[in-house]
Amino acid sequence: MRLLGFVQWLQQTAWATAFRESTLAYPIVEGIHLLALSASVGLIAICDLRLMGIALTTRPASEVLKYLRSGSLIGFTVMFASGALLFAAAAEKCYYNEWFRLKVLLLFLAGVNALVFNLTVYRNITAWDVAGVPPLAARRAGLFSLILWALVIVAGRTTAYNL
């Protein structure tokens, strides 16, 4: 209930109200959210495909991950910030929206998957760096990431249809 109180307060703040009622700012932020998503998820998908041994297999995995994950993180930051604004504009509706709840859960799972990968198989990447097909744990992390992010997009798009 405290969470519900928070989202109601958030939605009624002056800036969230002004943003919701704006004719230009809202579509622009939504456009930024979509384009940042394509940058963030697009670059992560390339990393996932490398981990799965499907794409860019002629180069070390560490090289692909080092650069494209940094790029993806920039995209993610923009996506998260624009997403937070969009959330604030319709916070209470999002709170009750089952697709939005699913999206948050999927984002959380994608984060856990990345964390587990970083703390386990990524630690001895030197052992499998140049292998075209990485070990099972790395391939699995790549596959989970790819599926989870695709589902985040599905849940996100469906949320917007149900607001």
Place this chain on the structure above:
Amino acid sequence: MQSLSHLFEWSQNTWLANAIHGSTWLFPAIETAHILGLTVLLGTVLAIDLRLLNLVMPNYRVSLLAKNLAPWTWTGLAVSVLTGVPMLCSEALKCYGNDAFRAKMVILLMAIVFHVTAFRRVTSEGAKIAPAWGRLTAVLSLALWYGVGVTGRAIGFI
């Protein structure tokens, strides 16, 4: 232009358009697939453009990266177009008079032409191109492809 508007009018009454009109979930499902396709398209183009700008993977040869990612770019484009056509059919008349849609089609055509000409040349095997031309190509490529995204998003808002 008369015949073009007839074509749009006709497409709005095809079985495909009627199937989409008759379903509550078909359009959202197709649109979601459209976004997944454009994510792969824009993501792979972005990776190559960032490489041309020398911001990522400096040891990865541009031509090799472009060659390795090309199948994914074309797959993403194919999915985007194949999902875009039914969406267009279902609201053809709305799109016909929509300035954002018209701009999107022009920019999309420019992006594809640019991709198979200047972009292909700069990223081809053994290309003798000054780094500055590579950077300019990357900037133009990003402007065109993201321009398609921006005008596409604007269709629903104007």
